Amino acid sequence: MTDHADLVEQLVAELPCWLPAQRWFAGKDRPITAVRALAATELVEGDPQLLHVVVEVVQGDRTEPYQLLVGRRSHPPEIASSAWLGADGGLNFYEATGDADLTAVLLDHIVAGDRVGPLVFEHEAGARLTGGLRARPITSEQSNTSLVYGGQYILKLFRKLSPGTNKDLLLHRALQAAGCEHIAEVVGSITGELAGQPATIGMLQVFLPDAVDGWAMATTSVRDLLAEPELHADEVGGDFAGEAERLGAAVAHVHTDLAAALGAHPVDETELDRTVAGMSERLDRIAAEVPQLAEHAPALHKVFDALRDLPPGRPGISMQYIHGDLHLGQVLRTVGGWLLLDFEGEPAAPLEERHALRSPLRDVAGMLRSFDYAARQLLVGQPEDPATTERALEWARRNRTAFCDGYAAAAGRIGDPREHGELLRAFELDKAVYEVAYEHANRPDWLAVPMAAIARIAHGGE
Numbered sequence: 001m002t003d004h005a006d007l008v009e010q011l012v013a014e015l016p017c018w019l020p021a022q023r024w025f026a027g028k029d030r031p032i033t034a035v036r037a038l039a040a041t042e043l044v045e046g047d048p049q050l051l052h053v054v055v056e057v058v059q060g061d062r063t064e065p066y067q068l069l070v071g072r073r074s075h076p077p078e079i080a081s082s083a084w085l086g087a088d089g090g091l092n093f094y095e096a097t098g099d100a101d102l103t104a105v106l107l108d109h110i111v112a113g114d115r116v117g118p119l120v121f122e123h124e125a126g127a128r129l130t131g132g133l134r135a136r137p138i139t140s141e142q143s144n145t146s147l148v149y150g151g152q153y154i155l156k157l158f159r160k161l162s163p164g165t166n167k168d169l170l171l172h173r174a175l176q177a178a179g180c181e182h183i184a185e186v187v188g189s190i191t192g193e194l195a196g197q198p199a200t201i202g203m204l205q206v207f208l209p210d211a212v213d214g215w216a217m218a219t220t221s222v223r224d225l226l227a228e229p230e231l232h233a234d235e236v237g238g239d240f241a242g243e244a245e246r247l248g249a250a251v252a253h254v255h256t257d258l259a260a261a262l263g264a265h266p267v268d269e270t271e272l273d274r275t276v277a278g279m280s281e282r283l284d285r286i287a288a289e290v291p292q293l294a295e296h297a298p299a300l301h302k303v304f305d306a307l308r309d310l311p312p313g314r315p316g317i318s319m320q321y322i323h324g325d326l327h328l329g330q331v332l333r334t335v336g337g338w339l340l341l342d343f344e345g346e347p348a349a350p351l352e353e354r355h356a357l358r359s360p361l362r363d364v365a366g367m368l369r370s371f372d373y374a375a376r377q378l379l380v381g382q383p384e385d386p387a388t389t390e391r392a393l394e395w396a397r398r399n400r401t402a403f404c405d406g407y408a409a410a411a412g413r414i415g416d417p418r419e420h421g422e423l424l425r426a427f428e429l430d431k432a433v434y435e436v437a438y439e440h441a442n443r444p445d446w447l448a449v450p451m452a453a454i455a456r457i458a459h460g461g462e
């Protein structure tokens with residue numbers, strides 16, 4: 001680190017102010033008390049220069065590692081103003097994921113299978129890759145940073161790091177080995193070092209330029225419906241139910257392949273107890289921060305506690321690796337069918353929780369919540385109109401049913417999610433509680449969306 005000690009020293013001084021403004025920074029809930037550099041690796045020498053930097057961010061009793069790409073050059077490139085970090089003599093330094101002159105080197109190292117200091121660049125066995133491509137960062141709001149190389153590959157740089165193989169890479173590799181058709185092919189990875197252990201820092205996949213995400217398709221369908229006040233959801237041109245059914249089947253295939261590749265076992269009483277305890281703890285924690293939720297807490301606790309009366313080992317309730325944060329923005333419709341993305345799990349969940357074996361019904365519940373979101377997002381901020389609300393909810397019911405039909409037809413041993421109504425309802429409510437915290441922190445205008453579902457489902461509604 002000594003060769004770049006000056007730059008790294010200035011960088012860590014800037015980061016406490018700069019990090020909270022970055023979309024991917026996960027620690028916006030507390031002030032930063034210190035930032036320390038853990039490693040700096042030079043990937044491009046001279047002017048321009050590129051460093052890969054790992055820092056640890058201290059926020060009271062919480063310390064978390066993050067990675068950055070830092071560029072330094074005399075002639076500033078055209079990049080977003082939010083990427084600027086500072087100036088050092090005649091040289092500017094900045095977060096470099098938007099600097100296409102510099103990021104090309106990451107793909108080239110993967111193609112060549114290079115090792116640079118502690119960084120190991122690898123391509124997957126049998127992958128034939130083309131180098132020499134320039135990258136552009138994708139612009140959607142994200143937890144990580146993804147670079148698209150020449151419309152052919154997408155490299156996800158995980159921002160918050162953890163030791164070991166990242167769950168996203170682990171599950172993609174397992175599904176790929178099982179021949180699963182519902183993921184984008186993984187073709188390479190980058191591994192760094194954290195606390196003396198290997199840690200995934202990047203994953204390279206085939207990019208699908210013609211894919212459309214499920215959220216865009218579903219919300220277009222809702223818009224089409226609301227524009228035709230005389231018609232029902234099954235009568236408008238943009239009906240989504242056929243897609244929802246195929247999406248259900250894709251999710252079921254992914255669950256079946258994950259269980260076959262990485263194992264599954266029937267839930268036992270201790271696990272059921274732990275599940276209920278986890279839901280109750282999350283509810284109490286979030287209700288303490290969001291007063292609107294607190295008034296529904298007794299009804300929610302009742303639904304969660306009732307799970308303890310379920311017969312243990314009931315067939316079909318299995319524990320296995322799951323996606324963990326499934327929603328319409330995590331699925332892509334391609335010409336060959338639906339693909340699932342981003343198997344990391346909920347961004348705020350601790351590492352052990354993301355890797356714990358859990359019920360696949362949680363993913364089903366996540367997607368059911370997403371149909372509710374798609375239906376309600378056009379109503380946010382609009383004057384209350386019961387007829388429009390009912391039509392939007394009719395859309396959600398139709399697509400939730402189609403999704404479950406598709407899932408049930410393809411799920412084999414896992415079966416029809418609707419046969420486990422109590423569990424599915426509890427998982428949906430637990431997800432809605434999580435969404436209350438997410439919206440409270442990120443999009444307060446949308447808080448009404450999960451709150452409406454909680455008010456409806458917790459008090460006996462569908």
Ligand SMILES: Nc1ncnc2c1ncn2[C@@H]1O[C@H](COP(=O)(O)OP(=O)(O)O)[C@@H](O)[C@H]1O
Nearest residue numbers: 142143144145154184205206207208211341342
């Ligand atoms: N293989 C791919 N082909 C096309 N677009 C993709 C691909 N992988 C990801 N994307 C796009 O990138 C976005 C972010 O990817 P994701 O894995 O969800 O990142 P994050 O962990 O940062 O949320 C997706 O919503 C999707 O639009």
Ligand SMILES: O=P(O)(O)O[C@H]1O[C@H](CO)[C@@H](O[C@H]2O[C@H](CO)[C@@H](O)[C@H](O)[C@H]2O)[C@H](O)[C@H]1O
Nearest residue numbers: 142143325327328329346347369370373435438
């Ligand atoms: O995609 P991420 O892993 O960053 O997930 C987080 O952000 C999501 C929003 O972008 C959030 O999803 C919620 O809003 C969606 C609509 O924007 C909706 O489809 C989902 O059902 C709803 O949960 C997700 O919860 C959060 O973890």
